[in-house]
Amino acid sequence: MPGYAVLAHPWWVPLLFVLAVGHAQNICVTLYLHRSATHEGVKFRPMVEHIMRMWLWLTSAVVTREWVAVHRKHHAFADKEGDPHSPAVAGFWGIVLGGVFFYQRAARDPALVEKYGDGCPDDWVERHLYQGKRLLGLGLMLVLDIYLFGIGLGLLVWSAMAIWMPIMGNIINGVGHALGYRNFGTRDYSRNIYPWGIWILGEELHNNHHADPRSAKFKARWFEFDIGWIYIKILSFLKLARVIYARSQNAKEFAAKHYTDKVAKPVAQKLDRASEELERAKARIDQAKTEARAALRSPEPGVD
Ligand SMILES: [Zn+2]
Ligand SMILES: [Zn+2]
Structure with a gap:
């Protein structure tokens, strides 16, 4: 058992810890919340799914049904009146700097969550812990961070972890609907921020995603790189995931057929x-x- 503040030195250990925790959180967001729970393009084995739900509870306090419902409504009204977080409606900087508040306002609307939150987990753990005590996970992580890094550094590490997901969300929902290139002429303003989906694991390919939301694969052109899809392929190979739908046509063929x-x-x-x-x-x-x-x-x- 390591002692108190054992990971506080050297300086790069806490930094590496934040990056690793953030990366794991990105995996849970894109694989579980987005590609599986919301769009049902892939299904994970119960144990894998549960690890991701638990990690989201520990590091973000996000409730699956709320996230799924807000995101489905985003697709239903993309960049039009009714979209919970569109830069076309609320302004670019409004979403890039404050998108999380738009998300929270929508997530607190019980009618919205009821209407768009179909098919989300509703077991005992979800009701009593992940939803019923949504802040307890963050509290436990705070205790762990203080134990591993000491009070000052522990608080810093925990704060970085707590704002990680809102920042990623603001970037995707703001920049992903304003700046970048388009492969498909969708009726929204979605853009591929960058062809190499490394930092946010493929979510950068946001126009590809809006063109074919159910596809578990976001990559559409040969030079695009979607780490989330690579993780899904690895989990499928290990029989821990089952792809339900992934776009098989290349961008040109798919665009010719649908756009x-x-x-x-x-x-x-x-x-x-x-x-x-x-x-x-x-x-x-x-x-x-x-x-x-x-x-x-x-x-x-x-x-x-
Ligand atoms: Zn979008
Ligand atoms: Zn989506």
């Missing part, structure tokens, strides 16, 4: 016509309201 003008234009025109019709209907309702109010104000003929 050419021939396919996308009629859909876009139909949606535009529906929006115009909706606007006209709203105008008619406003007009009717105005007339009704005017009728209420003016005396009826023959009444003195």
Whole structure:
């Protein structure tokens, strides 16, 4: 059993610890929360899934059902009114600097969580511990960090770990819908931030993901690199994961099938016509309201 503050020196040990914990958290977010629980492109063995749920509880206090529901709503309304965290709606810096607050506001909406949170774990541990005592995991990690690094450094390590996920989320939801290149002409503003999905394990390929959300594989072109997908392949090889759906066509073939003008234009025109019709209907309702109010104000003929 190591002694108190045994990992405080040399300086690179706590740094390495933060990077390792953050990397493990990124794995749980992209593999479990995103590709498995939300989009169901891959399924993990119960033990693997449980380790990831526990790690998320210990390091982030995120509740699976809430994360899944907010993210599904993001896809349903991507970059339109109703998207919980779109830079097109809330502004680029609003999401890059404060996206986590937009997430929290949406996650606290019970109607949203109920509507979009289908199929999430609902066992005893989830109800009583991961959801019922969501902050206890972070508390336990704080005790462990202080024990391993001492009070000052322990608090620093713990704080870095606690803000890791909000920062990653802000980058993906902000930058991933504003800056970078596009392989597919999706109707949102999603972008591939960078072709090498190393830092956030493939989540950088956000336009590829929006083009085919169910795919457990985010990589679409030969030069793109998706570490999350490599982890899934390794876990599949070890019989710890089962891929349910992964895009097999390359970017060109997939775009030709789903995102050419021939396919996308009629859909876009139909949606535009529906929006115009909706606007006209709203105008008619406003007009009717105005007339009704005017009728209420003016005396009826023959009444003195
Ligand atoms: Zn997105
Ligand atoms: Zn998604």
